[in-house]
Amino acid sequence: MSPRETFTLRDYLSPDLKDRTISDARQLVSLTNILGQTCMGGRLGALAGRSVLLAVADQLLSAIAMTEIDGVARRMLLCPPDFSPDHIQTLIEEADIDAVVTDHPARWTDAGVYLVVAARAPATATGKKVKFGRATEWLMLTSGTSGVPKIVGHTLEGLTGAIVADGPARGAPPVWATFYDIRRYGGLQIFLRAILSGGSMVLSEPGEPVADYVARLNARGVTHISGTPSHWRKLLMSGSAVGFSPRYVRLSGEIADQAVLDGLSRAFPAASIGHAYASTEAGVGFAVNDGLEGFPAPMVGQGRDGVEMKVEDGSLRIRSTRTAHAYVGRNPAALTDSDGFVDTGDMVELRGDRYHFVGRRGGIINIGGLKVHPEEIEAVINRQAEVRMSRARSRRSPITGAIVVADVILADGCDARRSDDIRVKILADCRVSLASHKVPAVIRFVSSLEITAAGKLARHDA
Amino acid sequence: MSIRLRIISEMKRIAAEQKVALPPLDDDLSLHETGFDSLGFAILVARLEDDLGIDPFTISEDASFPLTIGDFIKAYENVPA
Numbered sequence: 287m288s289p290r291e292t293f294t295l296r297d298y299l300s301p302d303l304k305d306r307t308i309s310d311a312r313q314l315v316s317l318t319n320i321l322g323q324t325c326m327g328g329r330l331g332a333l334a335g336r337s338v339l340l341a342v343a344d345q346l347l348s349a350i351a352m353t354e355i356d357g358v359a360r361r362m363l364l365c366p367p368d369f370s371p372d373h374i375q376t377l378i379e380e381a382d383i384d385a386v387v388t389d390h391p392a393r394w395t396d397a398g399v400y401l402v403v404a405a406r407a408p409a410t411a412t413g414k415k416v417k418f419g420r421a422t423e424w425l426m427l428t429s430g431t432s433g434v435p436k437i438v439g440h441t442l443e444g445l446t447g448a449i450v451a452d453g454p455a456r457g458a459p460p461v462w463a464t465f466y467d468i469r470r471y472g473g474l475q476i477f478l479r480a481i482l483s484g485g486s487m488v489l490s491e492p493g494e495p496v497a498d499y500v501a502r503l504n505a506r507g508v509t510h511i512s513g514t515p516s517h518w519r520k521l522l523m524s525g526s527a528v529g530f531s532p533r534y535v536r537l538s539g540e541i542a543d544q545a546v547l548d549g550l551s552r553a554f555p556a557a558s559i560g561h562a563y564a565s566t567e568a569g570v571g572f573a574v575n576d577g578l579e580g581f582p583a584p585m586v587g588q589g590r591d592g593v594e595m596k597v598e599d600g601s602l603r604i605r606s607t608r609t610a611h612a613y614v615g616r617n618p619a620a621l622t623d624s625d626g627f628v629d630t631g632d633m634v635e636l637r638g639d640r641y642h643f644v645g646r647r648g649g650i651i652n653i654g655g656l657k658v659h660p661e662e663i664e665a666v667i668n669r670q671a672e673v674r675m676s677r678a679r680s681r682r683s684p685i686t687g688a689i690v691v692a693d694v695i696l697a698d699g700c701d702a703r704r705s706d707d708i709r710v711k712i713l714a715d716c717r718v719s720l721a722s723h724k725v726p727a728v729i730r731f732v733s734s735l736e737i738t739a740a741g742k743l744a745r746h747d748a
Numbered sequence: 749m750s751i752r753l754r755i756i757s758e759m760k761r762i763a764a765e766q767k768v769a770l771p772p773l774d775d776d777l778s779l780h781e782t783g784f785d786s787l788g789f790a791i792l793v794a795r796l797e798d799d800l801g802i803d804p805f806t807i808s809e810d811a812s813f814p815l816t817i818g819d820f821i822k823a824y825e826n827v828p829a
Binding site: 654681682683684685686689691713717722723727728730 | 798
C-alpha cells in the first residue's frame with residue numbers, strides 16, 4: 287500500500303495549525319511543532335513493522351507516542367494505566383508483542399520482549415527519517431471487571447469513522463477534554479477528535495479533585511468535553527460546574543437517563559448536550575442530540591453513515607465499518623455473527639417511538655427467579671429532584687433468595703433530615719413505575735458510590 | 749423500643765407501602781393470614797436485619813420459617829445478643 291492510500295495521525299499534525307496544545311495537570315506541549323519532536327530518543331525506527339505494547343503510565347507521553355508509532359509499527363496495543371500486571375504475559379503472547387514502549391524500562395527487562403524502548407519527555411528529533419506509510423493496527427482492551435481482558439483490533443480508519451462523518455466543528459477549532467483515560471475507547475475517541483479537528487486537548491489526571499480539574503478546563507478554554515454519566519453526576523455533585531461553560535457536553539459509556547441529561551442542561555444552559563452510543567467492540571454507533579434519553583426507533587435498520595442496527599433477543603446489534611475487525615489472540619472468539627453484526631450485550635426496550643437502554647445482558651440480577659436490570663430501577667430513582675445518583679443491587683434474602691436494595695446519594699442542598707420523607711417518595715414512585723419485585727426493599731442513603739477506573743458505576747453483584 | 753414493637757411497627761409500615769390491610773396482629777395469627785406475600789416478608793426480614801442487626805433465618809441453616817406472628821417474633825427474641 288502506498289503512503290497516499292494510508293493516512294496516519296501525523297497527517298493531521300500540520301505545523302501550519304498554530305496554537306495547538308495538549309496538556310495535563312503538570313505540563314503543556316505544543317502540537318504545532320510536535321512532528322519535529324520525539325519521545326523515543328531516536329529509536330522510533332526500530333519499531334518499524336513490530337507489534338508494540340504501549341505501556342506508558344503518563345497519559346500525555348502516551349498521546350505523543352501514539353502519534354509517532356501510528357504508521358510505523360505493525361500493531362500498537364494500548365495499555366490502560368490500571369491494567370493488572372498479572373495479565374501482561376498473556377497479553378504479550380496473545381498479541382505477538384515483540385516491542386514495548388514504556389516510561390519504566392527497568393520493569394520490562396525480564397518480560398522476554400525483544401525490544402524495550404524508553405519513552406521520555408519529547409525532545410527535538412535528530413538522525414535518520416522514519417517512514418510513516420504503514421496502516422498500523424490499533425489494539426485495545428475491553429474494560430470488563432474480571433479475568434483477562436479481551437484484545438480488540440481496530441484500524442485508524444474505523445476508529446475515526448464517526449469523526450470524519452460528523453465533519454469539522456463550526457467556528458474556532460475546539461479544545462477537547464475528557465474525564466476518560468485516552469487508552470480506553472471513549473477517551474481515545476476524544477483524543478482522535480482533538481487531533482483530527484485541528485484543535486487542542488486537555489487530559490484528565492487520576493486522583494485530581496474535581497474542582498482542580500474544572501479550574502484547569504477553564505484555564506485552557508475547554509469548549510468540548512466528554513465523560514460517562516457517572517463522571518458527570520460526580521461533577522454536578524461537586525458544585526464545581528459553576529463558572530464552567532463548554533459549548534458541547536457529551537455522555538457515553540453508560541446509560542444516559544433523563545435525570546442526568548436534564549441536570550446537565552440546567553448546569554450548562556449554553557451547551558449542546560449529546561449522548562453517544564459506543565463500545566470498544568462495536569465502535570461508535572450513533573449520537574443523540576435531542577436532549578431525550580434513549581434513541582428514535584427509526585434509527586434501527588439501515589442507519590446513517592453506513593451504521594446498521596438491529597435488535598435481536600432484546601439486545602442492540604451493530605454492523606458498520608467502525609466496529610472492531612476482530613478479537614486478537616491465539617484462539618479468538620468470533621466478534622460478529624455470520625452477518626457481520628456485533629452483539630453489544632446492551633439490552634433495549636421499545637417504548638412508544640423510542641428505544642430505551644435497560645441494562646447490560648450480563649448485569650441482570652435475579653430476584654426470586656425474575657430478571658431485573660439494576661439500571662432500570664436507578665433511572666426511576668434518579669428522576670427524583672432530591673436524588674443525584676443511585677445504585678440498585680441484589681441482596682441475599684432467606685425468603686426469596688434475593689431482593690433489590692438501593693444505595694442513594696442525595697442531591698446537593700437536600701436536607702438529610704428529610705431522608706425519611708424522601709425514602710417514602712422514592713418508594714411511591716417506584717411502586718407506580720416498576721413491577722413489585724423491582725421496587726427496592728431497602729433504600730440506604732450514602733455519601734458516595736464507587737466508580738471504576740473506566741468511569742462506570744461499580745457493580746459487584748453483576 | 750422492644751423487639752416486638754419494632755417488628756409490629758415495621759410490618760405496619762410495609763403493609764401501608766404495599767397497600768395491604770393488616771388484620772389485628774395477635775400472636776396466634778398465622779403468617780399467611782397477614783396478607784403479606786413472600787416479597788413482603790423478604791422486605792421485612794431485610795429491614796429488621798438493618799434495624800436490629802440480626803437475621804435469625806440466615807444465622808441458623810436448619811431454622812424452619814415460623815408459622816405464626818408469635819413464632820416470628822420469638823425467632824428474633826431468641827437470638828443471643
